[in-house]
Structures are given as structure tokens and as C-alpha cells.
Amino acid sequence: MAFTLDEAQRIVSIALNHGRDAGWNPLSAVVLDAGGHPIAFARSDGASPGRYAIAEAKAYGAIMLGMGGRAQMARAEAQAYFMGTVNGVFGGKVLPVPGGVLVRDLDGAVIGAVGVTGDSSDNDAEAACAGITAVGYTPEP
Template identity: 75%
Template sequence: MSISLEQAQEIIAVAQAHGRTAGWNPLSVVVLDAGGHPIAFARPDGASPGRFEIARAKAYGAVMLGMAGRAQMARAEAQPYFIGAVNGAFGGQVLPVPGGVLVRDGAGRVIGAVGVTGDTSDNDAEAALAGIAAAGMTGEA
């Protein structure tokens, strides 16, 4: 199973709507496939142009490590040298904070990741989970 473009667009739309309904700052959302390649991205009007790289780095770390953002942050706090080495291996493309959410299929296999940025990292993760659930998949924040 993989994430289709239609599912990726639904994830993005629901995640952004979740943030608007909650009164959060505008959310930028990217959906990556299992290889870390973007399927879809949306940045709302007025959001800074750097939001793509932030969202992508959150999702990229999740999918490449098979470890959601919260777990990456805990690992970075416990073993900063490990995350530093990982970031070096991946050319500085990993941002180990909540908001990078794994997407799993029904068998528990990682099929991609969602990265959300714009509000607090915890709110970003919550919005990603809402979008993933709406698309009929399982998220791991």
C-alpha cells in the first residue's frame, strides 16, 4: 500500500482545517512517500516561504528513521550525538521535533510521513494525526 495523491491532498486539507477550527496559526503541510519524496504540499497565504523545508524535515526524519517526531526529540535529548550524526548522514535534512508523523498501513508498515509546521510542535502533530485519520490511515506522532 502507498499514499495516493488524493489521500495526500485529503490529509493536507483536513490538517489545515483542524488548525483553523482550533484557532491556531496557519499550518503548512507536506506528505512524503516511504522513500522520503514529496507527494503533496500546501502553504497557506501569508505563511513564510521556509515552511516547506521545516515541514519536509520533520516528515523526512520520521520516515527515514522509522521514528516519529516525539520519539526523535526524546532520543535527541537522551543522545544528542546520535541525532547529530543522523543529521550529518542525511545532509542536515532532519528536524527531530513533534510534527513529523509516521503513516502506517493496516499491517503496521511505514508507508510515508506527514510534516506539519506553523503552530506549536504538539499542535502540528495533532493536526497531522487528524488528517491521517480522515484519510483512513494510522498515524504515529
């Protein structure tokens, strides 16, 4: 199973609205497919333009390493050399912090990832999870 464009756009919209409704800083969100390719992206009014690269790096690391941002951060803290090397292998496109969330389908297969940025990393992860859950998939932050 894979994301549909409609699902990806809904995830992004719900994540951004979640942050706005909570009164957080403006968020940006991206949805990547299981190969790490972007399907949908949006940036809230007032979000800085550099947020695309940050959101993508959060999601890309989740896809390429098969673990959400929280697990990546723990790995970076325990094995900084490994994560630094991995980031080099992937051309600097891995940002090992919360806000990069794996997406699993009903069978438990990874079908993509969502990256959210703009507020605290924990809030970013919460917004991503809200979007993922709303369309019926399982988030792995």
C-alpha cells in the first residue's frame, strides 16, 4: 500500500492546523513515500523558507533508517559517530530529532514518513502524529 496524493495533502493540512490551533509557531510539513520522495509539502504563513529542508531531513532519516526521530535522537546520543557517518552517507539529509515520523499501514508496513518543523521538536512530532492518525495510519515517532 502507498499514500494517495489526497492522503498526503490531508496529513500536511491537519498537521499545520494542529499547530495553529495549539498556538504554536508556524509549522511546515512534508510527506515522503517509502523511497524518500516528496508527495506533499506546505508551509504555514510566517514559516521561514528554510523549513522545507528541515522537514524533509527529519522525514528522510526516518525512512532511510527505519526509525522515527525520537529513536534516531537516542541513537545519536548513544552513538554519535555512527549517526554522523550515516548523515554523511545520505548526503547530509538526516536530522535525528523528533518531528520525523514513520508511517505504517494497517498491516504494519512502512509506507512513508512525515516531517514537521517550526516549533519544539516534540510539538513537531505531535503535529505529524495528528495528521497521520487522522487519515487512518499508525505513526511511529
